Amino acid sequence: MKTTITDVAKAAGVSIKTVSRVINNEPSVRQPTREKVMTAVKSLNYQPNLAARNLAGTKSYSIAFIYDNPNAYYVIDMQNGILEACKKQGFELLIHPCRAKSENLLEEITDMIKHSRIAGLVLTPPFSEMPEFVEHILTLDIEVVRIMSGDIAPDDIAPCIMVNDHEAALSITQHLVDLGHKNIAFIAGEAEHMSTVERLRGYKKALKDNGIExxxxxxxxxxxxxxxxxxxxxxxxxxxxKPSAIFCCNDEIAAGALFAARLLGINIPEQLSIAGFENSPFSRQTWPRLTTAHQPNPKIAEDAAKLLIAKSRKQQAKSIVTHYTPQLIVRDSTSNIT
Incomplete structure (x- = not known):
């Protein structure tokens, strides 16, 4: 027989209402009581029916993640990070892929929100970089948290988790300069993405700082x-x-550049150094492995979801990092110029 909330309340010696408050992470429960309830939940292997809970009350216990990104590794990292926060907070996750350039985008997302009864949306690029889209979502009376590239939030429309791609790109380029490279090329991602803009800006800044035209x-x-x-x-x-080094806007581009070098009979890194960005599996599956910048996408996504859930509950967000700077990882694809 399936364990019920009544069984948990009886085992913990508390009321059903108290069990509900603990499961919903409401702040009005004393810590000793919370611990008793959670001990009972674990020992009885109690699984709350989140779908029924959503339908029964006025609160929503679901959030959504919409995306338009061809990089499967990035999407999976984001999903896993958001799911981690949802599991800890007793929320469900709705995943909705869509096209940012679709003529029916606003109508599609509006319908999804109205039919799904979600508490909020986690937005990644390009959606997080579309102010008019974000403003429209906010008119639907749900919360929004954006993951964006940059050192400071561009506005106060909705909270952001910022990723300082500029500083990380500067570090990668500086690493190449320190190895003696001056002819350093840059292969960009899509121009409309702020990550491309910020990484290119960091590349240019490093060249300027080192007196390289x-x-x-x-x-x-x-x-x-x-x-x-x-x-x-x-x-x-x-x-x-010809360049002696290439800085690629992400690891997938860098893996392609390395493949092209092989086709051209160019030895990496003896004749050409190649660096990527993000520390995705692409950077570790190539040979040689790619120098890159570690961008902790699952943790970034988890913090975005934690912030979103806190906002939906009108709670103060705690222990949430809102500013990340990807860190340089030096591997075998870069070396001193010969």
Whole structure:
């Protein structure tokens, strides 16, 4: 027979209402009582029916994550981080892929919100970087937390978890400069993404700080894809003024650039250094492994979800990091210029 909330209340010696308050993480329960209830929950293996709870009350115990990102590793990291927060807080997660450039985007998301009774949305790029979209979502009386690239929030429309791509890109470029490289190329992601803008800005700043003149011919526009890295590297290595190092806007691009170098018979890192960004599985599955910047996407997503849930409960957010700077990881794909 399935364990009920009544069984938990009896085992803990408290009322059903108290058990409900503990399960919902309400702050009005004393710690000793909370511990007794949670001990009973674990010993009885009690599983709350979250769907029934959503339907029965006025509160919503679900949040949603919408995304439009071709990078499967990034999406999975975000999902896992948000799910971790949901499990700890007794919430469910609705995952809704959609197209940012769809003509029916507002209608699609509005319908999803109205039919799903969610408490809020976690937004990643490009949605988090669309102010008019965010403002529309807020008119639907739900909470929003954005994950964005930059050192400070661009506005106060909705709370943000900021990722300082600029500072991390500066560190990667500085690492290449310290190895003796001056002809450093840059393969960009999509221009409309702030991560591309910030990483390019960090690259340019490092060159300027070291007195290296910017050569725009070494900057290649691209996309966040393996194919873009292949094409970009081939384009760069066909130039008369070949780079000795390439900084790629993410690890997937860098993996493509490394593949192209192999096709061209170029040894990595002896003849060409390549660096990526994000520390995704791409950076560890290539040979040689990629120098990159570690971006803790699951933790970033978990903090975004924790902040969103706290806001939906009108609670003060605690122990939540709202500013991350990806950290340089030096591996075998970069070396001193020869």
């Amino acid at each position: 910017l050569d725009t011919q070494l900057i290649v526009n691209g996309e966040y894809s393996f194919e873009s890295g292949v094409q970009g590297a081939k384009q760069l290595m066909a130039k008369e003024n």
